Amino acid sequence: MEYNFRDIEKKWQEYWRENQTYRVEVDNTKPKYYVLDMFPYPSGAGLHVGHPLGYIASDIFSRFKRLNGFNVLHPMGYDAYGLPAEQYAIQTGQHPAITTEQNIGRYREQLDKIGFSYDWNREIRTCEPDFYKWTQWAFIKMFSYYYNTKENKALPIESLVDSFSKNGSNGITAACSKEFEFTAAEWNGMSEKEQQQTLMNYRIAYLGDTMVNWCPKLGTVLANDEVTDGVSVRGGYPVEQKLMRQWCLRVSSYADRLLKSLDNLEWSDSIKETQKNWIGRSEGAEMQFKIADSDIEFTIFTTRADTIFGVTFMVLAPESAYVKQVVTAEQQAEVDAYLDSIKHKTERDRQTDKRVTGVFTGSYAINPLTNEKIPVWISDYVLAGYGTGAIMAVPAHDSRDYAFAKHFNLPIIPLIEGCDVSEESFDAKEGKMINSAGNGLDLNGMDVKQAINATKEFIKEKGLGRVKVNFRLRDAIFSRQRYWGEPFPVYYKEGIPYMLDESKLPLLLPEVDSFLPTESGEPPLGHAKNWETEDHFPLELCTMPGFAGSSAYYIRYQDPHNNDALVDQSVNDYWRNVDLYIGGTEHATGHLIYSRFWNKFLFDLGIVCEDEPYKKLVNQGMIQGRSNFVYRIKDTNTFVSYNIRNEYDVTPIHVDVNIVSNDHLDIEAFKAWRPEFHNAEFILEDGKYICGWAVEKMSKSMFNVVNPDVIVEKFGADTLRFYEMFLGPLEQSKPWDTNGIDGVHRFLRKLWGLFYKNGQFLPVDAEPTKEELKSLHKLIKKVTWDIENFSFNTSVAAFMICVNELTQIKCNKKSIFKELVVLLAPFAPHIAEELWHSLSETGSVCDAQWPALNEDHLKEDSVNYAISFNGKTRFNLEIASGTSKEDVEKIALEHENSAKWLEGKTPKKVIVVPNKIVNIVI
């Protein structure tokens, strides 16, 4: 009986399906373990061989945990809303729901072939009403809550209203967009509209005027992480800045908590670091500066309060609200011209253009510590969105201020002893202060850190400013002018937004006859008929962004069919949060921040019992493509083989890797590949055409895409699973090279050969030998350690070694094989099931127990010591195991070979490393 993987895999996949082998339910008698993959967006291209890498790793881990007695939740679903399906709809008119459905079908087919242990009863799709009902529900909650900065949690907006009606804005501690001051009487005197507008300032989901990344080509707003280098991630279209009224989520109110609880997570340092930088906490001070000869005062933020004596000018962001106030009549024209030039620059230009630009406002501010008049400038190197949009410039100690000062010939005052600012600024926070005394503050002689604190104390005391912590993290813009997304559960009454009643959810996505914006420039939902409430109030026309549906999906998997709640509380008490989350690093600043925010919000509401969604995160590396090239001699249709290409003037051309095997070109297939190669001629070496190769991104245009179905068809799913792990460390990027797969496939056939030979079933019931047990327990030890440490690639090697050993010693003991098969089951479940069945004839290997390690079996009779002289190994020595260090030393020194290396000298020192090495220092 041959290893017929096709039949075996088909048989067991059917068996698992029919027996619902991987179905899980809450089971309080067993410990839970939740393993989650980042769910895919089902693109039209289907899966390539790189996509399942993480899924295979998580599947191995899930199966391992299951065999260790855990009740494992391992679900899968689809992030089904998104731009590509909508773009496709615009081009072809096909409804995105249809495209999405088709793509999901294709994904499922591909996934099924690989033998994953998902509980498909729990499948979710973000575009299904049953699912997005809860996305809309969460949005309503966010609208109905504000963030209390004192209690550090979200609280119902009613408690804020209550406080306003009793005490006005006095004493409230709420995260907000803008500080307002009003009395109770003023509040109670406000109209409904005014009150709603005021409350909007505090809601966690709020409508706000914000500068957004507007992509005219896509007709929508994009989040910062959906834009790179000034173009959209999807499609690569230019993006510009525009002020728009948009739904936003007050993610910034959670900045501190998002930062602090990072410490409790088992995430890689690099991704934690990325999130830390993204959140960007900086401690500093806000200070007020007066404009000379006027009542105008403005606030700046600085982390270097100590440099106040070196402030030689001030700078406002072009968009700053202060600009209007401070520009003098004489300067108005020049300022307008400057602002105009900025407006015509795209965000991209502003980012790439490092030239110094700016304009003088005509006004002067007073430095409160020197009483000097310093000019106020406008420049686009100051950002409106960070701090207060205004800075005090200290050219001596800030490189940007320095460049500005040099360009406009502004004075530079060094404040640190011995620093040289003739060529560049001195930005380091170290050294002794000089030139820093006046108006009651004397920093001279202090080091920088002391000076910062002293200045903060001083400005606090004198009422010049206050200590302030700033975050880089901005609120998330939550509106998209698109069709294929969750509709907002929002209607407008006299221009004021109100939430639908929860009982009206889900608010279904309406049908439209065009997926383009309306003629009046409204989003596609503007085409929908009867898009209004029963009382004929218009509904919101925007939809939610891609990250809406993926922010709380992990919770829904726990209780996917619950119609009354996002998740039942007792169910959530059991499954809690994700123990292991596997996915790519590209979500570090998007999904993984939003999801943490969303979860913390639900935690504040008592909906979920854990403050963090994903306990342990593993980031799988990218699988790159390995492209092949042929070399065409210029202006001919003749192709020259790789090693002799330099004798000609050639152009390398990508060739489909599927017609190249082991870098040998299949010439006939090449001729048939494309019409223009039909009459191609070849200059061969040794009768073969050898292709060149390079590692590149796996993509259609490089012709290096390898499809998992093709591999499964040719070698089987178990081989694919093993080989993906064998390629290299999970977290590392590595190229896919189909060539190496033979080795893994051969191993599985060899394993099969332990059980079947010439139609004979070999295993027998008999006591295993010591040698057999040793080989097995070496494997148990290695594989257990490897899986727990995500070092799957080295386990594959361990399996190969073990099978080789067992083959060599002609092992045929059922007891050994049974345990071997269980160890194998997480990696290669199909062949493991088949072999398990041949050994026991009952049940599934999934119900087996992970074998326990018996260290006794690993004990050696003797140990091979490497005997070194001055660190150099000279010979090896077998010494009985258990020999004491002293005796090992004695035996080593007395050995006949030692005399030769000692050359009659007495050793100075002897180091014995147990079971390993004896080093003799002469």
Added chain:
RNA sequence: GCCCGGAUGGUGGAAUGGUAGACACACAGGACUUAAAAUCCUGCGAUCAUUGCGAUUGUGCGGGUUCAAGUCCCGCUCCGGGUACCA
């Protein structure tokens, strides 16, 4: 610019500070076969030696710590990823 990774044979990659190159691929030689495929065996960092044993050198570069460094420390070079006027 800043932050984080990485650099080991022809290739992918192994190595709790302890015999570097596990395990595979590729390649070369051999066995079986009419032949091919499949399978099995042998060799495979470099240099020198070779009748066998071997010797020297070797983990991007330069230093250091140590009896012992791919691994730890200091200083570079190159490559990959992230991020960027964040005051």
